[in-house]
Amino acid sequence: MQHVEELCKAATEEVGQDKAIRIANYLCNGNYAVSGSIEGCEAVEKLGKSFKARMTVRLSVAGAFHTSYMAPAAEKLQAALAATNIVEPRIPVISNVDAQPHSDPATIKAILAQQLTSPVQWETTVKTLLEKGLQNSYEVGPGAVIAGIFKRIDKTAQITNVKA
Incomplete structure (x- = not known):
């Protein structure tokens, strides 16, 4: 997480505070989503490897949620x-x-x-x-992203993928 925070800070310094980029989702250890301006996202992609990012993937979303x-x-x-x-x-x-x-x-x-x-x-x-006692979970839809993240958080977690 520290590397991602540092990456966001460096990208923001490169593009300016008015085009800042921040961590938007703490998915699981080693997997984070960042969000911000288009320029900030481009700076993250460019700087990622120098901050030990294994990869960057641009998500197709409609805003800087x-x-x-x-x-x-x-x-x-x-x-x-x-x-x-x-x-x-x-x-x-x-x-x-x-x-x-x-x-x-x-x-x-x-x-x-x-x-x-x-x-x-x-x-x-x-x-x-x-x-709190969650024993069984279901991911509904075409992918299994949530199931994969669940398993990275807790290998014993029970989650079933239900394809639409």
Whole structure:
């Protein structure tokens, strides 16, 4: 993780703070997603090997999710959530912002808006779920990326890939 943080810092220094790049997802040890400006992403690709990155893969996504670039959307989401009735869930919601269970509707609303600008704590979330007793998981869709990450986090985790 330290190498990725240093890589993001170097890339940001190269392109300027207004085009910053940050870690957007802590997937599992050695696997992180970064997000930011196009120029920042290009700088990460260029500088990656010098920071011991095995590889960089550009994802086809529509925005710089989980970074400060999403602040305008977070404001709009906060307004929409303020007008939305959320009741206390029967099962606590594990937030990808802090990887903790939440049941309070006001807290859930706040965290839903925060997740747009906060990095995803995926590895910690999976560990929290497993500590809370998760025994079986399912990944639905054409790939098995989540299953692979689950196994890197905990080789004993039970996850089944269900192809669509």
